[in-house]
Amino acid sequence: MNALTTPKNSSLHIVMDGGGDLPKGWAQEYAIQVIPINIHFGEKMYLQGVDLQDDEFYQIADSSGQIPKTSQPTPGQFISFYEKIAAPGERILSVHLTSKLSGTFESAVLAVRELAGKFNITTVDSGAGSAALGMMCKEARLLERSGASFESIVERMRFISQNVRIVLTLENFEYALRSGRVKAFQAAVASLLRVKPIIMLRDGALHMSERIRTRHHSIERIIQVMREDFGDRPVNVAVVHARDLETAKMLLDKVKKTLNCHEVVMTDLSIAVAANLGPGTVGIVAYPVQDA
Numbered sequence: 279m280n281a282l283t284t285p286k287n288s289s290l291h292i293v294m295d296g297g298g299d300l301p302k303g304w305a306q307e308y309a310i311q312v313i314p315i316n317i318h319f320g321e322k323m324y325l326q327g328v329d330l331q332d333d334e335f336y337q338i339a340d341s342s343g344q345i346p347k348t349s350q351p352t353p354g355q356f357i358s359f360y361e362k363i364a365a366p367g368e369r370i371l372s373v374h375l376t377s378k379l380s381g382t383f384e385s386a387v388l389a390v391r392e393l394a395g396k397f398n399i400t401t402v403d404s405g406a407g408s409a410a411l412g413m414m415c416k417e418a419r420l421l422e423r424s425g426a427s428f429e430s431i432v433e434r435m436r437f438i439s440q441n442v443r444i445v446l447t448l449e450n451f452e453y454a455l456r457s458g459r460v461k462a463f464q465a466a467v468a469s470l471l472r473v474k475p476i477i478m479l480r481d482g483a484l485h486m487s488e489r490i491r492t493r494h495h496s497i498e499r500i501i502q503v504m505r506e507d508f509g510d511r512p513v514n515v516a517v518v519h520a521r522d523l524e525t526a527k528m529l530l531d532k533v534k535k536t537l538n539c540h541e542v543v544m545t546d547l548s549i550a551v552a553a554n555l556g557p558g559t560v561g562i563v564a565y566p567v568q569d570a
Contacts, residue, residue: 290371290422291364295351295382296326297375298404298411299518301545308419310412313359315382315550318347326550335549336521336557345453346553350375350382356389360397369428370399373414373435375407378482400432405439405482409516409545409563414438417568434568442565444479445503447496449522449558451475476500477555497529497560501536504562508537515542516563520552525560533562540567 292308294300296315304310314326319338324330330338339346351359364370372390377383383403390399404411414435421431448454454477473489474496490496504515515533519526530544547559 290369290418290428292415292418293359293363293370293372294411294415295374295386296548296550297380297382297407298373298415299409299516299545299548299551300412300415301409301516301543304412304416308416310415310419311359311363313351313356315351315548316349317549317553318349319344323349326548330549332546332549335552339557348550348553350380350385353385353388353392356386357392360389360393360399364397366396368397370397371402371415371418371428371431371435372399373402373404373411373418375411376405376479376482377403378405379407379484400428402432402435403439403482404435404442406442406444406479406563408444408547408551408561409518409543410438410442410444410565412545413514413516413563413565438565442479442563443504443507444561444563445500446477446518446555446559446561447474447490447493447500448477448555449474449493450556453552453554453556476503477561478503493525497525497532500560500562501529501532504533504564505536508564508566510538512538512540512567513564514567515539517542517544518547518559518561518563519544520547520555520559521557522560525558529560529562537564 293311295313314328317324317326317330372386374383374386386401390401417434418431473491474493475486476488476499477484477486490499517526517530517533526544
């Protein structure tokens with residue numbers, strides 16, 4: 279989405295970073311602004327979604343054999359971004375990737391300090407990533423459009439951050455091992471054993487909870503984990519994938535039959551996440567619906 283686009287009929291600007299995922303059309307429909315993550319291939323740096331699109335990312339990774347690295351937007355990039363999307367005095371809600379995995383939230387906080395008195399900015403540490411950010415921003419916009427107070431919107435963001443669950447299974451261990459987002463020893467062991475790890479977001483960090491022998495059983499297990507967490511409780515769900523649409527469609531079908539889905543969507547993992555977990559990653563993001 280063009281960072282210069284201003285939400286129509288709204289005084290609230292909603293921002294997330296590129297560590298989150300947005301289903302197609304959500305950026306426009308819910309007026310969500312996305313500050314890009316920096317993607318590095320060797321010495322060359324790209325801005326995610328600006329001069330590097332998803333298909334180009336995978337083409338470069340395939341042709342070069344390089345494992346890309348990511349870096350958070352700098353405070354200066356945040357300052358420039360905020361100044362482009364909002365006028366002085368306007369309110370901004372800025373929702374970001376868990377601070378335990380990225381310095382993005384801290385960059386936003388530093389930028390807010392520099393802009394004190396110019397904008398009214400509230401930063402939220404999502405405690406998560408991937409589709410959780412997009413879903414939080416969508417809820418914030420829907421609450422704002424329904425007339426909810428800003429305080430109640432922020433309260434809902436905090437509820438989601440404390441109750442969201444993310445469970446993934448990886449296909450390619452090399453990305454996770456080099457990125458350091460999953461403990462190196464765990465990823466190295468999984469790679470040597472040629473197993474399919476179950477990666478869970480717990481307390482804002484990624485942990486390898488189990489090692490499953492086959493892809494089929496790893497898919498079944500991540501659904502089971504979500505069922506164990508939520509039971510029959512109504513949940514909002516996103517099925518996410520990194521260049522594995524076929525598996526994601528199969529997972530989506532199983533999720534609909536197993537969980538009590540209030541809303542369920544499917545989306546690509548952002549290239550900022552795929553760069554750290556690798557193509558073939560699939561998973562589920564879920565949290566309880568309002569008042570559930």
